[in-house]
Amino acid sequence: MSLKIHTNAEAMAQWLERCVKALGNHSDRLNAINIFPVADGDTGSNLYLTARTAQDAVSRWETNDVGELLTLASRAAMESARGNSGTLLAVFLAGFAEPLMGHERLGAAVLAQALERAKVRAWSALSEPVPGTMLSVFAAAAQAAARVARAPGSDISSKAALIEVLEAVRIASRAAVISTEALLDPLTxxxxxxxxxxxxxxxxDELHAVVTGTVVDADAYSGLHGYGIQDPHIHATALPVEGVEVMCTITLDPLEAATLRGQLDAVGDSVIMSPVNPTENGYRWRVHVHTPVAEHALEVIRKHGSPVNISVTDLCSHDG
Structure with missing residues (x-):
């Protein structure tokens, strides 16, 4: 029997749709265990809302180019990203899309390239990348995909090779999730x-499911620590966090972006900067920073240009 898989642009649009549904279903439990870098109980909500923006952007978009579709989704997600987690999700999509430009199908080799590029984009977007977070999953997925794709004697163009890569990514990613508890003191x-x-x-997991035409087991995550439905919301007992989260979009050339990143590091933390798309004068950059006072960060940003899509959120006001 021929192995039936789904790898075209329509399948990738369905992947985004399934991610939105899955993240929506899991948002409460993700919020419940959200304790790093800030115990504000909104990681699940931020991932869901950012993914929904990405999916909405391509829901009526017709293209045969997988990379083109995911690039459009990533740019929409970046412009409306929510929090650290939503921003990194958008950065992941942007990197993932780059090697897929010009491809009408997902294959084992290009999937490995996409995961590697997504990892690099995500790690480089942060001023101080921290293992034990989403970054560990990005790294584990990319490494697993590369290992399978480069295995001697493997028919990298086959359907079976793509499934093997996806299976390896799932296994490695789950192991990376489990390891996060030991890598960060707050989680431990x-x-x-x-x-x-x-x-x-x-x-x-949803990417594997949409390609293979299967459904993710509803109980697949029940064994993860803190993920039982009866487990309490960790952030509810955490100490209040002072400060605000500032996000905006601004056009800068690479040198200005590097300078701004350094200046934001001096007035805050959790700095994330990632290019959204090229312009005549450089790139549109999505900027994220936690800072004690919003105006301190905004004053630094405005020295380099005119930010748009500005949002300022009290870190202690999130309720998941």
Missing amino acids: RAKVVDAGAVGMLIML
Whole structure:
């Protein structure tokens, strides 16, 4: 029997749709275990809302180019990204789309390239990347895909090779999620895995499912620490967090972007900067920073240009 798989642009649009549904179903439990970098109980909500923006952008878009479709989705997600986790999801999609430009089908080799590029984009977007987060899942997925794709004697163009890569990615990503509990002290103390990492695992599981025409087991995540339905919301007992989250979009050339990143590091933390799309004068950049006072960050940003899509959110006001 011939192995039937689904790898075209329509399938990738369905992947985004399934991610939105899955993240929506899991948002409460993801919020419940959200404790790093800020115990604000909104990681699940942020992932869901960002993924929904990506899916909405391509819901009526007709193209045969897988990379073109995912690039459009990533740009929409980046412009409306919510929080650390939503921003990194958008960055992941942007990197994932790049090697897929010009491809009408997903294959084992290009999937491995897409995962590697997504990993690089995500890790480089952060001023201070921290293992034990979504980044660990990105790294594990890329490494697993590359290992299978480069295996001696493998027919990398076959359907079976693509399924083998996807299976390896699922296994490695789940192991990376489990390992997060031991990599970050706040997670170790709370006895939970990282919420953003679980969200990324959910998306990669859905990618496997849409390609193979299967359904993810509803109980697939019940064994993860802190993920039982009876487990309490960790963030509810955490100490209030002072400060605000500032996000905006601004056009900069690469040198200005590097300068701004350094200046934001001086007035805040959790700095994420990633290009959205090229312009005549450089790139549109999505900027994210946690800072004690919003105006401190905005003053630094405005020295380099005119930011748009500005949002300022109290870190202690999130209720999941």
